[in-house]
Structures are given as C-alpha cells and as structure tokens.
Amino acid sequence: MSIIIRVCAAAxxxxxxxxxxxxxxxxxxxxxxxLLWMVLCAAILVCDAFPSIPSWFSGLLGFVTTSNFILIVAIVILFAICLSLSVAVSRLVIAVKNLTQRVALLEKDLEKKIDL
Incomplete structure (x- = not known):
C-alpha cells in the first residue's frame, strides 16, 4: 500500500x-x-501504522491475500455491530411497550378517580 493511501486512511x-x-x-x-467505534478506529490506525500485523495474521490463518483477510474481518465486525444495535433496539421496544401500558393504566385509574 502506498504511503499516500496510508496517510489518507490515517487522516x-x-x-x-x-x-x-x-x-x-x-x-x-x-x-x-x-467505545466500539473508538476501539475499531484505534485498531485500524495501528494496522495502518504497522501493515505487517494484518499480513502476519492473514498468513497465520491461511489467507492467500491480506485484502481478503481484512474484508472478512470487516464483515464480521459489521455483523457484531448490527447484532449489538439490534439487541439495544429490542430492549428499547420492550421498554416503550411497558411504559405505554403503565401510562394507559394510570390514565384509566385517573379517569375513575375523576368520575367519582
């Protein structure tokens, strides 16, 4: 990888x-x-500064080219990010549903007290 591409990537x-x-x-x-994004940026900056690290890992795992290794790692990281965000959204959907039900019950109780 040329020095210009490495400098642009680092920037x-x-x-x-x-x-x-x-x-x-x-x-x-x-x-x-x-934190996930910061760790990811730090890892990319380290790999940009020391390109032998991803080359060593790709050779260790049996990849023919380093670019294939980097692509697979990027896809796995994106899947992990999507999964973690899906879990967070699912928790929020459940919390909103529970809050909506509680508000409806409180409104019903309030209407009963006003009618008395």
Whole structure:
C-alpha cells in the first residue's frame, strides 16, 4: 500500500475518531456505544501504522491475500455491530411497550378517580 493511501486512511480515521468523540461530548452518542467505534478506529490506525500485523495474521490463518483477510474481518465486525444495535433496539421496544401500558393504566385509574 502506498504511503499516500496510508496517510489518507490515517487522516480519515483520526477525523472519524474526533467526530465520535464530538458526538459523545454533545450527548448525542452514549459512551458505551462509542467505545466500539473508538476501539475499531484505534485498531485500524495501528494496522495502518504497522501493515505487517494484518499480513502476519492473514498468513497465520491461511489467507492467500491480506485484502481478503481484512474484508472478512470487516464483515464480521459489521455483523457484531448490527447484532449489538439490534439487541439495544429490542430492549428499547420492550421498554416503550411497558411504559405505554403503565401510562394507559394510570390514565384509566385517573379517569375513575375523576368520575367519582
């Protein structure tokens, strides 16, 4: 990989890391969800600085080319992110349903007390 591509990649991921930190500081992204993105950016920056690391891992796991290894790792990471976000959304849907039911019960009780 040429030095220009490596420098551009490093600049992009540093900007992305700054963007994530900005979202956290503004309260638009919770810290627990941002940690995954920060760790991912740090790992990419380390692999960008030391390209022999992904090459070594790809050779160790039997990949013919490093790009295939990086693609598979990226797909696995994206699946993990999607799964974790799906779990979070599912929890929120259940919480909203429970809150809606509680509000409906409280409104019904309030209407009964007003009618008395």
């Amino acid at each position: 992009f991921f540093l900007l992305f890391l700054g963007f994530v930190l900005g979202l956290v500081s503004k309260g638009k992204l919770q810290l627990k969800y941002s």
